[in-house]
Amino acid sequence: xxxxxxxxxxxxxxxxxxxxxxxxxxxxxxxxxxxxxxxxxxxxxxxxxxxxxxxxxxxxxxxxxxxxxxxxxxxxxxxxxxxxxxxxxxxxxxxxxxxxxxxxxxxxxxxxxxxxxxxxxxxxxxxxxxxxxxxxxxxxxxxxxxxxxxxxxxxxxxxxxxxxxxxxxxxxxxxxxxxxxxxxxxxxxxxxxxxxxxxxxxxxxxxxxxxxxxxxxxxxxxxxxxxxxxxxxxxxxxxxxxxxxxxxxxxxxxxxxxxxxxxxxxxxxxxxxxxxxxx
Amino acid sequence: xxxxxxxxxxxxxxxxxxxxxxxxxxxxxxxxxxxxxxxxxxxxxxxxxxxxxxxxxxxxxxxxxxxxxxxxxxxxxxxxxxxxxxxxxxxxxxxxxxxxxxxxxxxxxxxxxxxx
Numbered sequence: 001x002x003x004x005x006x007x008x009x010x011x012x013x014x015x016x017x018x019x020x021x022x023x024x025x026x027x028x029x030x031x032x033x034x035x036x037x038x039x040x041x042x043x044x045x046x047x048x049x050x051x052x053x054x055x056x057x058x059x060x061x062x063x064x065x066x067x068x069x070x071x072x073x074x075x076x077x078x079x080x081x082x083x084x085x086x087x088x089x090x091x092x093x094x095x096x097x098x099x100x101x102x103x104x105x106x107x108x109x110x111x112x113x114x115x116x117x118x119x120x121x122x123x124x125x126x127x128x129x130x131x132x133x134x135x136x137x138x139x140x141x142x143x144x145x146x147x148x149x150x151x152x153x154x155x156x157x158x159x160x161x162x163x164x165x166x167x168x169x170x171x172x173x174x175x176x177x178x179x180x181x182x183x184x185x186x187x188x189x190x191x192x193x194x195x196x197x198x199x200x201x202x203x204x205x206x207x208x209x210x211x212x213x214x215x216x217x218x219x220x221x222x223x224x225x226x227x228x229x230x231x232x233x234x235x236x237x238x239x240x241x242x243x244x245x246x247x248x249x250x251x252x253x254x255x256x257x258x259x260x261x262x263x264x265x266x267x268x269x270x271x272x273x274x275x276x277x278x279x
Numbered sequence: 280x281x282x283x284x285x286x287x288x289x290x291x292x293x294x295x296x297x298x299x300x301x302x303x304x305x306x307x308x309x310x311x312x313x314x315x316x317x318x319x320x321x322x323x324x325x326x327x328x329x330x331x332x333x334x335x336x337x338x339x340x341x342x343x344x345x346x347x348x349x350x351x352x353x354x355x356x357x358x359x360x361x362x363x364x365x366x367x368x369x370x371x372x373x374x375x376x377x378x379x380x381x382x383x384x385x386x387x388x389x390x391x392x393x394x395x
Contacts, residue, residue, distance in 0.1 A: 145363040150377045157378065164380025168357020228353045230360040 007051045014101035016068070016076075016094050023098060024072035025065040029057025032131060032279065033107035036064040037095070037115030039137075039258060040086075040201055041162055041194025042185040043071025046112070049264025055272060059279045060108070065098055067091075069193045084196035088205045091118045092125055099129070108278045112136035113232065113257060114201045119221075120211060120240075127219035132278050134222045134271075137229050137257050139236030140207040140243065148202070152192040159187035162194045169257035171228040182261040208243075216246030222274045223247060224267075226255030248274075283319050284389055291317040294382040299375050302330060303387075304337035305394050312390070317382070322393060334371035336387070340394075342366040347391035358384055 009026040026044055028051040036047045044064035051062050066073040069084055095118065099107065108131045111119045116138030123133055150161055163183040170179050186194070214221060221244060225237035234251045241249035252259060252270050259267035294317025303310045309325030311332060338346070338361060345355035354364045361367035369376065376383055 146359065150373075155374070155378075161377055161380055164377075164384065165359060167381060167384065168359050172351045172356050228351075228356065228360075230354060230357070230363045 005052055006057070011072075012065075012098070012101050014097050016097050017090060019076045021068050021076055021094075021097075022074045023065055023068065023101075025063060025098075025102070026051060027061060027063045028052070029059075029061045031058075031060045033104050034060040034062045034275070035095075035099070035104065035107040035109040036062060036260075037109065037111030037118065038064070038066070038070070039113035039115060040197030041070075041166075041189045042182075042258075042261075043067075043073075045071065045185055046182070046258060046261035048261070049268065050260055050271075053264075053268055056268070056275065060275065063102070063104065063107070067094060067197075069190055069196070075190070084192050085204075086114070086197045086200040088118070088121050088200060091200060091205075092121050095122065096126060096129070105129075106131045108132045108134070108275075110134035110136065111138075112260060114197050114205075116223075116232065117201060117205050117207070120207050120214060121205070123214045123216075123219055123221055124207075124210065127215060130219050132220040132222070134224065134274060135237075135240075136224050136259060137226060137232040137237070138223050138240060139232040140211045140240050142202050142232055142236065144202045145230075148195050148198055151195040151198070158191050158194075159189065162186045162189055166257070169229055169231055170262045171226060171254050171256035173254050174256070174262040178262050178264065182258050185261075211240060211243045212245075214244045214247070216244060220277070221247045222277075223249040224252055224259065224270055224274070225249070226252045226257060226259050228255065229257040231257050250274075283322060284392055286317075286319060286386070286389055290382065290385055290389065293317065294379055294386065297375060297379050297382065299333040300331065301371075301376070302332040302335040302337075303390065303394065304335060305343045306340040308340070308394070310393060332371060334369060334373055334376050336367060336369055338367045343391075343394055347388070347394070358387060 007028045038044050038046045043066040047064045069075045116135035119133040119135045163186040223237050241247045297314045297317050300313045311323040313320040345352045
């Protein structure tokens with residue numbers, strides 16, 4: 001049966017670190033903003049289940065955007081002349097710039113993987129700008145376990161290898177449709193984008209030395225981590241939660257690294273009690 | 280020579296550019312698996328004196344048992360997960376393996392009967 005989802009989208013133009021960008025966003029619902037941040041090498045389609053969940057959109061305005069280079073957001077002019085490298089400051093500046101351009105004030109922000117890491121940076125740098133922060137698959141650091149050069153070289157198909165790298169991060173019980181939708185997003189990533197995001201995730205964005213400085217009295221922090229994630233493992237999130245006084249951690253049995261995309265209904269059951277605290 | 284497992288036609292199609300020999304190692308046991316256009320051409324059982332292979336996947340028999348279990352254990356449910364937790368070692372020229380990573384993940388699952 002045909003139907004049209006109650007999601008609208010558009011393009012917003014704003015400067016990030018002095019350079020003009022064209023960024024794609026999607027939104028659904030009304031209420032305080034729930035700003036959703038996608039994983040490395042993917043885009044905001046990962047939040048299709050959240051954007052279509054009436055239990056959430058009746059209480060929150062869900063807003064997602066594709067990072068530059070990702071999804072329908074353009075890379076900045078001159079991208080073809082340099083390697084893409086996401087850094088902590090570039091990521092934070094992008095999020096704050098997007099919020100200013102969209103007139104979003106004190107949202108509840110939820111990010112997964114690199115998004116789960118950057119919410120920690122937001123907590124450290126801009127706690128007053130957020131109603132609360134939710135880190136999915138959030139850890140202070142991730143040890144590399146394969147050579148990242150495989151992700152971006154002309155003799156290996158980037159889409160195939162990126163999907164191959166992340167396929168096992170999906171929980172083994174995920175429905176086939178959601179599993180392959182999640183992998184499709186990875187197969188569509190631009191050359192070097194996943195690898196460039198992982199620069200932030202696996203080296204530059206290491207927060208082990210300062211994560212304890214996060215003050216959850218200024219901004220509440222909730223952590224939700226899937227049991228089968230071997231990139232950011234449950235133990236990584238447990239270590240993080242122990243570093244931060246007042247952080248709340250829930251391990252999600254059966255789920256993997258992409259809870260909102262690989263198993264939307266199961267994830268939403270874990271998320272709703274958290275959202276309840278912010279409405 | 281082992282009896283060859285029957286591979287799904289779609290899996291063979293996905294591996295249609297794979298032509299190499301790789302070694303599977305489970306504890307002390309070894310197998311040399313020759314692939315031609317994505318299909319298994321032969322499986323030889325070790326021990327070998329001077330084996331030649333492009334890459335080798337080596338893990339303990341217990342690790343492979345957990346990998347092939349119907350109810351997967353976190354950390355053993357995927358080849359890259361096994362690498363992360365040092366349950367699996369991938370040696371040699373990994374180019375063909377990485378170029379066809381999704382294919383090899385499914386191929387290894389299809390070889391569970393061979394590794395008994």
